[in-house]
Amino acid sequence: MKNSTLNRRQFLKIAAAGSVVAALPFGTIHAETSLQNVHIVIMGCGLAGLAAAHRLRRRMPNAQITIIDGKREHHYQPGFTLLATGVWHNAQKVKADNAKLIPHGVKWLPETVLEIEPDNQMIITHSGKVHYDYLIVATGLRLGYEKIDGFEITALGQKGLGSVYYSPEAATATWQAMDIFRQKGGRAVMTLAPTDMKCAGAPLKMTFMVADRIRQAGTTNNSQIDFFAPKTAIFSVKPVADKVLELWQTLEVPPQVHYHHELAAVDMDKQIAYFRLPETGGETAEQYDFLHIVPPMFAPDVIFNNNELANENGWLNVHTETLQHKKYPNIFGLGDVNGTPRGKTAATVKKSTPVVVHNLIRVINGQAPDALFDGYTSCPMLVREGEAMLVEFNGKGELTPTLPLVDPLQPSYFAWYLEDVMLKPAYMTVLRGRA
Numbered sequence: 001m002k003n004s005t006l007n008r009r010q011f012l013k014i015a016a017a018g019s020v021v022a023a024l025p026f027g028t029i030h031a032e033t034s035l036q037n038v039h040i041v042i043m044g045c046g047l048a049g050l051a052a053a054h055r056l057r058r059r060m061p062n063a064q065i066t067i068i069d070g071k072r073e074h075h076y077q078p079g080f081t082l083l084a085t086g087v088w089h090n091a092q093k094v095k096a097d098n099a100k101l102i103p104h105g106v107k108w109l110p111e112t113v114l115e116i117e118p119d120n121q122m123i124i125t126h127s128g129k130v131h132y133d134y135l136i137v138a139t140g141l142r143l144g145y146e147k148i149d150g151f152e153i154t155a156l157g158q159k160g161l162g163s164v165y166y167s168p169e170a171a172t173a174t175w176q177a178m179d180i181f182r183q184k185g186g187r188a189v190m191t192l193a194p195t196d197m198k199c200a201g202a203p204l205k206m207t208f209m210v211a212d213r214i215r216q217a218g219t220t221n222n223s224q225i226d227f228f229a230p231k232t233a234i235f236s237v238k239p240v241a242d243k244v245l246e247l248w249q250t251l252e253v254p255p256q257v258h259y260h261h262e263l264a265a266v267d268m269d270k271q272i273a274y275f276r277l278p279e280t281g282g283e284t285a286e287q288y289d290f291l292h293i294v295p296p297m298f299a300p301d302v303i304f305n306n307n308e309l310a311n312e313n314g315w316l317n318v319h320t321e322t323l324q325h326k327k328y329p330n331i332f333g334l335g336d337v338n339g340t341p342r343g344k345t346a347a348t349v350k351k352s353t354p355v356v357v358h359n360l361i362r363v364i365n366g367q368a369p370d371a372l373f374d375g376y377t378s379c380p381m382l383v384r385e386g387e388a389m390l391v392e393f394n395g396k397g398e399l400t401p402t403l404p405l406v407d408p409l410q411p412s413y414f415a416w417y418l419e420d421v422m423l424k425p426a427y428m429t430v431l432r433g434r435a
Helices: 007-015 047-061 077-084 168-184 204-219 238-248 347-364 413-431
Strands: 039-043 063-066 073-075 095-099 107-109 113-117 122-125 128-131 136-137 187-191 222-226 256-258 264-269 272-277 282-287 288-290 332-333 377-382 389-391
Touching: 039 047, 047 063, 047 347, 047 413, 077 168, 077 204, 122 377, 136 347, 168 204, 168 288, 187 204, 204 222, 204 238, 204 288, 204 377, 222 389, 238 272, 238 389, 332 347, 347 377, 347 413, 377 413
Parallel strands: 039 063, 039 136, 063 107, 136 332, 187 222, 187 288, 222 256
Antiparallel strands: 073 095, 113 122, 122 128, 264 272, 272 282, 377 389
8 A cells, every 4th residue: 555654764865866856846036137237236135135135136148136124134934933942953054144145246235124115116224215117026925923922022032921932032932941941741822813914824733743742751630721712713825734633632642622712912921812712702811831032013114004016905916927027027026025925935035036037027127917826825834743744825825745755744753864964954945045
């Protein structure tokens, strides 16, 4: 009988036959090098902004390219979950110096963008105005922790509080809180944001790993896990959501799911989480020993508050397939800031960056965009230590597996190895515009 789950021996055979990183999806789209002397501004020096800068520098050697971003430290955000669950223990593993990642010949303005004037092709920073001919918005998103009354970022790691998203230090503190919790057991309260969010699989990974850490500590008999979802699903791709719920029921401490609950406030001293009930207008108070907070997420204010650039939900108003702005053809969006149906992950950036660069060069050359993005994203879903699922899907929510012998809905050692060992080198290849 065919078994689609890869064990260690099967995986090592595949790895020995060739590079798995090279086998990862997303082909490169090539375009003719433009010789025009234009000014391209890239807002953001995260993965999306740096990947675009490296590709453009090679394709357009005569162009003036400027990156604007005040962040001096680059974070490998896929590693935050590994820090927060105790798989990795060194926060330096997810940190890098942005100054060393920016390509040669690209100017870096380490400032915060205060305002964008798209009609004037102008960006305003603290030091003045920057004119652009073409603009790539790759700002990432904003974590809305302030929407949760009573919560303070500085409290992470204390009294059972955790949140994987904020920073390497916050992820490390989250593991400290989880580790203390699992030694004694108790009630873990896991949450989900009511908005679009980056790495929507992270709250599910955290739930799986809380259950696994409780099992390892031998405190399952006096432990409970409750998962609170704001809508009617725990994940937007139904086959994935169904599989996760199925797997949860096989755990020694099966998470109990509560729908139509939005985290509204926290009493950090009493360790009580307050949930809004949108269906009834009511509220419920839930005692916890460990609380994982997933904040609402929004486009940065410079986009969210700009009616010319944002869609009705506050995200950058781009065409779903070409990623060109719907009103301003000299503006493209890349990464988490885009108002596309799905795909706020590093995998999305890998697949969409060649599309944006190709289409931008065509526009510079007076041609219409012709490369199309299918909304691809992927999520190595941690299930337990040593096993994960390699979930891949497109913008329509259809599963799109790309690697042979890997069933996206079956836990395998391969998917774990990919997340733990191989994903960061692949990420850095994407960042340098070579994948």
